[in-house]
Amino acid sequence: MKSGISFSLVLLLSQVVVGDEADRIARLEKIADHALEQPTLNTSPLPDYDYDKLDYGMTIGIDRTPGGRLWACWVAGGDSPKAFFVLATSDDNGENWSKPRLVIDTHSPDLPMDRSTLVGNLWTDPLGRLWLFFDQSMQMFDGRGGVWATVCANPDADAPEWSKPTRIWHGVTLNKPTVLSNGEWMLPISLDERGGLHEFKGCFRDLDPLRGANVFVSKDQGTTWTRRGMANFPNPDWHEHMIVERQDGTLWMLARTRKGIMESTSTDVGVTWSQPTLSQIKHPVARFHIRRLASGRLLLIKHGDQIGTHTGREQLSAWLSEDDGKTWKGGLVLDERKGISYPDGFQAPDGTLFISYDRNRAKDGEILLARFTEEDVLAKKLVSKSSRLKILISKPLAKRDLKEKTK
DSSP states (O other): OHHHHHHHHHHHHHHHHHHHHHHHHHHHHHHHGGGGSOOOOBSOOTTTTSGGGOOOOEEEEEEEOTTSOEEEEEEESOSSTTOEEEEEEESSTTSSOOSOOEEEOOOOTTSSSOEEOOOEEEEEOTTSOEEEEEEOEEBSOOSSBOEEEEEESOTTSSSOOBOOOEEEESBBOOSOOEEOTTSOEEEEEEEOTTOSOGGGTTOOGGGGGGOEEEEEEESSTTSOOEEEEEEOOSSEEEEEEEEEEOTTSOEEEEEEETTEEEEEEESSTTSSOOOOEEOSSOOOSSOOEEEEOTTSOEEEEEESSBTTBOOSSEEEEEEEESSTTSSOEEEEEEEEEESEEEEEEEEOTTSOEEEEEEESTTTTOEEEEEEEOHHHHHHTSOOSTTOEEEEEEEOOOHHHHHHHHTO
């Protein structure tokens, strides 16, 4: 009898625990629905978001408009639920930068918890329109998140106009789309394989079959996006995957994992992907950058002055490949210092390469720019007259001012 009573008590307690867990999940998933609300763009962010109000800087992306204007985007608030986006422009090839011109800050005192905008990118499409991709999630990641996009058809104008943001899918995007040879646009979207973080652990289990390094495709110049396939990586981190179309038509995906860069290949335009393998490119658990250049070469930005080594988030370097990533030449060090990370960039019509990155996000919060050429990369030093390194895009001033006032 005693054992029977004990079993009944255990069963009852387990049902209570299961019931409590189900209630917790239901409550949090309802809170996460706030991330489905359409964000508002702040196109007049001054003075509330001027540099003297900012105290953090993590680079997101950079691109060039048809008229030659540069747009840069970075995260303010922190690599945390306090994150929001800030955008600025340069009309002189990155030498000088405007004050913040656009802010996406979806925090509100009316919400039960923080709603963050943490990752995304800028991309100028073949039609000359400037896209801003960004995520929206409750806290760091609520298990579902969401990739949003706003498009600017006149990014060179004095008063650029942005479309109302539209939600593409779940997850997050950190890298630019790839325009395939068949005309399709392929967008990498990561739905974290680890699921919801922190208090959102266990939420949205129905999405588990879709968790991985997804690829979405648009056949109508970005009007609609359709999920095509997905690669799954062991020991996944944030994926931050990038896709290159090789000369033979196969797609090469590189992704961030806790073991470093891993890679996968698709021979059916992204429907299925090969079993991932470790890359010869040795890199810390951090973002990298790889793109096809007009010359046909591949550009790679990584940490370390050798392809097969690195010493952490320092020594950001540029490399070129003429055989679709089998071998690499160059090794131009863009910034030798510690605490640098998250490269993103583009190639201008004249062949000049532009790479943005950040330095000491929480302490210095600098967003920086490297401007160089393929000749510089191969020479491992600047040989082009217009090339320049460590150009300052932005620096938050709030912490510095606070320290100066308390001296």
